[in-house]
Amino acid sequence: MTALLEAEELVRIYEVRRGIFGRPSPVRAVDGISLAVMPGETLGIVGESGSGKSTLGRMLLGLDLAQAGEVRFAGSPMPRNGTAEWRAMRAKMQLVYQDPLAALDRRLTIAAQIGEPLQIHRLVPRQYQADRVAELMEAVGLRSDQAGRFPHELSGGQRQRAVIARALASRPKLLVCDEPVSALDVSIQAQVVNMLRDLQERNGIGMVFISHDLKVVRNIADRVAVMYLGRIVEEASSDVVFRSPQHPYTKALVSSVPVPGKPLEGRMILQGEPPNPADRPSGCAFHPRCPVAQDICRTSSPALRRIGDGRTAACHAVAGETASIETMRRMA
Amino acid sequence: MGTTNPDLVELRDLKVAFDGVQVLHGIDLTVARGEALGLVGESGCGKSVTWLAALGLLPGKAAVTGSIRVDGRQLCGAERSDLEEVRGGRIAMIFQDPSSSLNPVLRIGRQIVEALQIHRGLRGQAARTEALRLLDMVGIPDAPRRFDLYPHEFSGGQCQRLMIAMALAGEPDLLVADEPTTALDATIQAQILDLLNALRAETGMALVFISHDLGAVSQVCERVCVMYAGRIVEEGSVAQLFSQPRHPYTRGLFDAIPRIDGPRDRLIPIPGTVPNPKHLPAGCSFSPRCPYAVDACGSTYPSLEFQGDGRRLACMRPVPAVTTSGEAKRRIHEGLMA
Structure with missing residues (x-):
C-alpha cells in the first residue's frame, strides 16, 4: 500500500536577528524530518513549544515551503504553494487548528x-x-x-x-490537526476526540494529530513521533511509546504526565529548560538535560535508527535491545 | 483571636454577581494553616472568581456578599488599607500567565525588591540580599548575574518561578496559585509542581491550587473541592475523591480524561455543555447532563452536606459507594483517572 502522505528530509530554517544590529542567525525549526502516514492512519506528533511541530504541520500541507526535502501526497510531489494544482490538492488535505474563533x-x-x-x-x-x-x-x-x-x-x-x-x-483524505482540543474543557475535549475517532473510522481519513497533551495523543493516535528541537527523537506505535519509552526525553515526557495516585517523588523531573532553537547545543540537542549523557553525546548527533518493536530512536544510549536494558538500569 | 481559630481563611456563603447575573451561589470553604487545598472545575465554574472575590480583586461592578474571614478578621466590605495588609502580606496570589503579571519594563530584581519594601520594609542591601535568597529558593540559576535582566529575557517557566519568588516576598501564610502550570510545557510543569511542594515543606505556608488538571491537583493537594456552575458540588480528601468520586460530575470528569496506560478505549464524555450563568437550569445545575438524575433533581438544589466519611456532597442521587475497596485500589493503581 502506498503511503497517503510522505515527507522526506524536510528542512525549514528561519533567519532570526537578535537586536537591530545583530547578525542574523539561523533557527532550524524543522531539521531533516521524514515521516509517512498511511490511509486511515493517525500519526500523533508530540513535543514541547518550540520543538517545531506546528511548522512541520504547515509544511506537510505546503503552507510553509520546505527549503530542502520533499512532501509527496498519494505518491506525487506537492505542487508549489499558490498554483492551481496546489489548490486542487488542498481540497484533499485540510487543516484544523487550536483556536476555532480565529x-x-x-x-x-x-x-x-x-x-x-x-x-x-x-x-x-x-x-x-x-x-x-x-x-x-x-x-x-x-x-x-x-x-x-x-x-x-x-x-x-x-x-x-x-x-x-x-x-x-x-x-479530504488527510486532516492535519494542530492542537485541536487544547482550548477545550475536559468534558468537551472527550466529545471532540470521540467525534474525530468516529469520523476517521467512517471515512478512512488519514490524520496528523499535533498536540502537547500526551494523554489525548495516546488515545487517538496509532503511531506517535516525539519531537525535540526540530527533529524526531523517537517514533513507534502509540502503545509501544507510552508503555516503554526508550529515548530519555520520551521517558521524561511520559513520566511528567501527572497521574493521580502516583507520587511526585517517583517521577523523572528534567533539569533545565528546552534550549533556544537559535542556540542549538552541539551533538545531541538533548544532552544538556539528559540524565544519561556520555562524552559522545556532546560531540556527535545521533541518527534515527531502528531498534526493534517497529520503533526508531535517535540516542547513543539506546543502540539496541541489550544496550537499552543497561541504560534502563542506569536510569533507575 | 487568630490563635483560637485553627482555620486561616473562612469563607461563608460567599456570593458574587456581575451586572445582576449571579456567578457564585454561596461558597462555604475553609483553609487550615499549612494545608494544601485544590479547587477543580471547568472554565466558568467560579473557581478563580472565589479567590478574586476573597481578596477584593474583582472590578467594581461585581457585587460581593457573604463573609470572608482571614484569621477571624472580616474582609468583606473592609477598608482598602485593611485589604492591602492581607493581600501580598498574608495571602499572595499567582496567575496562569506569568509574563503578563510581570512588568515588562522593570528589571526583575527591582520588582522583587519592591515587594520586599512594601511587605517587609526591607531596603538597600538587605532587600537585595533577601531578593537573591528568594531567587535561589525558587530555582533561578545564577541569580546575582540575572538580577538586572528584564522579564522577556526569561522563559515561561522561569517567569513563573519569578512570580512565585515575588509572592513569597511577603512571607505569606497562604499562596493562591491560579492555574500556575497550565501555560507551561509538560516537563516544566513537573518542575513547578515539584517546586510548590518543596516550598510548602520549607515554609509551612498553606496552598490553594486552582486547576482544571485533576492529575496535577492530586500531586500537590491534600483536600479537593470540585466546583460546578458557581457551587461546590463535592469536597473530600484527595484519596477519597480519586478512589471513590460520589458526585456524578466528579465521576464524569474522571471518566472524560484519557488514560496514559491501559486500553485505548473511546472516551466517556459528559454530554451537553456547561450552562450559561444567565440561564441556569432549575434545581441541580448539573441535572440536565447527569446520567443519574431523577425528576426531583430538576426542582430543588441539593445542599452541600457532610457525609459519614467526612466528605461534603451536594447530590440527591450520588454515584453508589463502592463496597469492596478492591475496585478503588485497582482504579488508583491503573491510574484510571489520569
Whole structure:
C-alpha cells in the first residue's frame, strides 16, 4: 500500500536577528524530518513549544515551503504553494487548528462557512449545497437549528465542531490537526476526540494529530513521533511509546504526565529548560538535560535508527535491545 | 483571636454577581494553616472568581456578599488599607500567565525588591540580599548575574518561578496559585509542581491550587473541592475523591480524561455543555447532563452536606459507594483517572 502522505528530509530554517544590529542567525525549526502516514492512519506528533511541530504541520500541507526535502501526497510531489494544482490538492488535505474563533469568520453564519469549500472547489451544485451542509453538521454533532448562528453564539466545543465540519466539506483524505482540543474543557475535549475517532473510522481519513497533551495523543493516535528541537527523537506505535519509552526525553515526557495516585517523588523531573532553537547545543540537542549523557553525546548527533518493536530512536544510549536494558538500569 | 481559630481563611456563603447575573451561589470553604487545598472545575465554574472575590480583586461592578474571614478578621466590605495588609502580606496570589503579571519594563530584581519594601520594609542591601535568597529558593540559576535582566529575557517557566519568588516576598501564610502550570510545557510543569511542594515543606505556608488538571491537583493537594456552575458540588480528601468520586460530575470528569496506560478505549464524555450563568437550569445545575438524575433533581438544589466519611456532597442521587475497596485500589493503581 502506498503511503497517503510522505515527507522526506524536510528542512525549514528561519533567519532570526537578535537586536537591530545583530547578525542574523539561523533557527532550524524543522531539521531533516521524514515521516509517512498511511490511509486511515493517525500519526500523533508530540513535543514541547518550540520543538517545531506546528511548522512541520504547515509544511506537510505546503503552507510553509520546505527549503530542502520533499512532501509527496498519494505518491506525487506537492505542487508549489499558490498554483492551481496546489489548490486542487488542498481540497484533499485540510487543516484544523487550536483556536476555532480565529479560524471562523465572525460575520458569517456557520452554515455559510461550512458551505464555503463547496463553492470554492465547485464540489456540489448550488441546489444541493444546503443538503450537504446539513449532512456535515449532523456528522460533527451540530443541531440543524444552529445553522444560522454566528461563531460568537456558539460554545468553544461547538465552534471547533463547525471548523471540523468545514474541513470535512471537501471530503479530504488527510486532516492535519494542530492542537485541536487544547482550548477545550475536559468534558468537551472527550466529545471532540470521540467525534474525530468516529469520523476517521467512517471515512478512512488519514490524520496528523499535533498536540502537547500526551494523554489525548495516546488515545487517538496509532503511531506517535516525539519531537525535540526540530527533529524526531523517537517514533513507534502509540502503545509501544507510552508503555516503554526508550529515548530519555520520551521517558521524561511520559513520566511528567501527572497521574493521580502516583507520587511526585517517583517521577523523572528534567533539569533545565528546552534550549533556544537559535542556540542549538552541539551533538545531541538533548544532552544538556539528559540524565544519561556520555562524552559522545556532546560531540556527535545521533541518527534515527531502528531498534526493534517497529520503533526508531535517535540516542547513543539506546543502540539496541541489550544496550537499552543497561541504560534502563542506569536510569533507575 | 487568630490563635483560637485553627482555620486561616473562612469563607461563608460567599456570593458574587456581575451586572445582576449571579456567578457564585454561596461558597462555604475553609483553609487550615499549612494545608494544601485544590479547587477543580471547568472554565466558568467560579473557581478563580472565589479567590478574586476573597481578596477584593474583582472590578467594581461585581457585587460581593457573604463573609470572608482571614484569621477571624472580616474582609468583606473592609477598608482598602485593611485589604492591602492581607493581600501580598498574608495571602499572595499567582496567575496562569506569568509574563503578563510581570512588568515588562522593570528589571526583575527591582520588582522583587519592591515587594520586599512594601511587605517587609526591607531596603538597600538587605532587600537585595533577601531578593537573591528568594531567587535561589525558587530555582533561578545564577541569580546575582540575572538580577538586572528584564522579564522577556526569561522563559515561561522561569517567569513563573519569578512570580512565585515575588509572592513569597511577603512571607505569606497562604499562596493562591491560579492555574500556575497550565501555560507551561509538560516537563516544566513537573518542575513547578515539584517546586510548590518543596516550598510548602520549607515554609509551612498553606496552598490553594486552582486547576482544571485533576492529575496535577492530586500531586500537590491534600483536600479537593470540585466546583460546578458557581457551587461546590463535592469536597473530600484527595484519596477519597480519586478512589471513590460520589458526585456524578466528579465521576464524569474522571471518566472524560484519557488514560496514559491501559486500553485505548473511546472516551466517556459528559454530554451537553456547561450552562450559561444567565440561564441556569432549575434545581441541580448539573441535572440536565447527569446520567443519574431523577425528576426531583430538576426542582430543588441539593445542599452541600457532610457525609459519614467526612466528605461534603451536594447530590440527591450520588454515584453508589463502592463496597469492596478492591475496585478503588485497582482504579488508583491503573491510574484510571489520569
